[in-house]
Amino acid sequence: MLRINDYIIKNESTFRIGGAVQEVFFPESIDELLVLLKQKNYDIVLGNCSNVLFSSQKINKTIILTKKINNFTFDGNKLYVSCGVRGPIISNECLKRNLTGFEFLIGFPGSFGGMIAMNASAHGQSISDTFIKAEIYNVDKKKVQIFTKSDMNFSYRNSIIKDKNFIVLNAEFELKNGEFDKIKDIMDRNKSFRTQNQPGLTYGNAGSIFKNPINDSAGRLLDLCELKGCKSGGAMVFEKHANIIINYNNATSLDVIQLMHKMYSKVKEKYTIELEPEIIYVGSDKTENMLWKEMKK
Numbered sequence: 001m002l003r004i005n006d007y008i009i010k011n012e013s014t015f016r017i018g019g020a021v022q023e024v025f026f027p028e029s030i031d032e033l034l035v036l037l038k039q040k041n042y043d044i045v046l047g048n049c050s051n052v053l054f055s056s057q058k059i060n061k062t063i064i065l066t067k068k069i070n071n072f073t074f075d076g077n078k079l080y081v082s083c084g085v086r087g088p089i090i091s092n093e094c095l096k097r098n099l100t101g102f103e104f105l106i107g108f109p110g111s112f113g114g115m116i117a118m119n120a121s122a123h124g125q126s127i128s129d130t131f132i133k134a135e136i137y138n139v140d141k142k143k144v145q146i147f148t149k150s151d152m153n154f155s156y157r158n159s160i161i162k163d164k165n166f167i168v169l170n171a172e173f174e175l176k177n178g179e180f181d182k183i184k185d186i187m188d189r190n191k192s193f194r195t196q197n198q199p200g201l202t203y204g205n206a207g208s209i210f211k212n213p214i215n216d217s218a219g220r221l222l223d224l225c226e227l228k229g230c231k232s233g234g235a236m237v238f239e240k241h242a243n244i245i246i247n248y249n250n251a252t253s254l255d256v257i258q259l260m261h262k263m264y265s266k267v268k269e270k271y272t273i274e275l276e277p278e279i280i281y282v283g284s285d286k287t288e289n290m291l292w293k294e295m296k297k
């Protein structure tokens with residue numbers, strides 16, 4: 001298994017930001033991942049790093065990245081998938097098999113581990129819709145457990161995985177039978193919506209920066225605060241979507257956090273609503289941690 005010290009993490013993240021991480025592991029199978037989880041004193045398990053802001057400064061942490069764990073199989077309309085597999089791959093595989101339920105996954109680069117933890121959703125579909133069960137490593141009890149849908153406490157951008165010390169290993173989903181042309185049409189519409197309204201991966205970004213407050217949209221509130229195009233160093237609020245920050249010119253993590261802090265403060269001042277970051281911050285820098293904590297009260 002690949003293990004790298006002082007690994008520059010920038011190119012692993014969709015934000016394309018990040019400094020040297022003390023120690024990074026790349027397990028290539030669930031067995032290798034389990035060995036690490038049982039034996040290693042690690043700080044965090046990540047998938048495709050599409051919802052993460054890494055610090056540009058030295059990161060004194062041990063990180064496990066699951067992106068090399070890539071197994072999946074179909075049995076009729078059942079899917080068995082390992083945590084490291086990326087959504088768009090499965091969206092296309094479902095199309096080949098005339099299976100509906102994962103058309104939304106064509107639009108963004110999350111791994112199944114990350115998407116289950118976050119209960120990823122878009123275009124009226126979510127991970128929880130087709131989820132049957134998952135094999136989870138319980139870090140505190142040091143054992144593998146099976147969690148069914150009712151164990152998962154899925155809600156908007158949340159699940160029991162995010163709240164507790166659980167690691168997703170494998171999962172099972174049940175898709176519905178559909179028609180090729182209809183499935184393809186939905187996927188094409190999802191793709192074209194993204195091309196028209198979002199940066200895709202043309203610029204580094206991590207999708208939506210803040211969660212939507214209850215019964216409202218973070219993008220709407222940020223737009224009303226006239227934040228589109230607002231800059232901090234090499235980071236900028238995307239011109240077409242006020243809840244996305246793009247790395248348009250070698251942004252640092254501090255550029256992004258300062259811009260987020262400005263967005264957060266403007267909405268708080270104007271609407272007395274405190275937006276909560278949807279992305280996670282991984283770093284050891286004091287100033288960044290201080291600004292981050294002010295937004296995570």
Ligand SMILES: Cc1cc2nc3c(=O)[nH]c(=O)nc-3n(C[C@H](O)[C@H](O)[C@H](O)COP(=O)(O)OP(=O)(O)OC[C@H]3O[C@@H](n4cnc5c(N)ncnc54)[C@H](O)[C@@H]3O)c2cc1C
Nearest residue numbers: 047048049050051108110111113114115120121122168207
């Ligand atoms: C261009 C773009 C568009 C996006 N659009 C959307 C969208 O429409 N809808 C949406 O929901 N998200 C969207 N996102 C955000 C992101 O893709 C999702 O949140 C996705 O679920 C993150 O998956 P990941 O593998 O990259 O997770 P990471 O960023 O690697 O990790 C995210 C969280 O999941 C946890 N995690 C990862 N793997 C595991 C595991 N095996 N076990 C337990 N916890 C784990 C991590 O610890 C972390 O807390 C977008 C991102 C980008 C870049």
